[in-house]
Amino acid sequence: MNFGGAVWHSSVAPTAGHIVLKPTLEARALKALEGVGDRAHEWHQWSGFAYHIRRRLTPEEVTWPDEVRDIRGTPEAAARYQRMAQVLGPTTRRLAHEELRQPQHEGRR
Numbered sequence: 001m002n003f004g005g006a007v008w009h010s011s012v013a014p015t016a017g018h019i020v021l022k023p024t025l026e027a028r029a030l031k032a033l034e035g036v037g038d039r040a041h042e043w044h045q046w047s048g049f050a051y052h053i054r055r056r057l058t059p060e061e062v063t064w065p066d067e068v069r070d071i072r073g074t075p076e077a078a079a080r081y082q083r084m085a086q087v088l089g090p091t092t093r094r095l096a097h098e099e100l101r102q103p104q105h106e107g108r109r
Contacts, residue, residue, distance in 0.1 A: 013050035
């Protein structure tokens with residue numbers, strides 16, 4: 001996916017055994033992105049299970065000291081996953097593990 005620059009990404013899904021309606025998931029995804037990004041450049045996606053929002057960084061956020069980068073497929077991603085895996089439910093753990101396996105591509109942000 002090409003959004004023309006770095007994006008904030010929020011994904012919200014119900015935990016196993018729970019039914020949560022799409023509007024509730026959308027509201028939770030929006031809440032997760034409160035106070036960041038440029039709402040004029042925002043993309044919503046409903047997968048039928050999870051609600052995703054991607055929002056471009058503001059010009060100010062792009063200048064923050066740390067480089068914005070995709071860490072999927074890196075040792076840093078693996079270490080972060082290991083620290084959080086024990087507190088995730090089975091479905092969330094599976095989704096996080098799938099993200100972890102995605103390869104890092106040169107120049108991808």
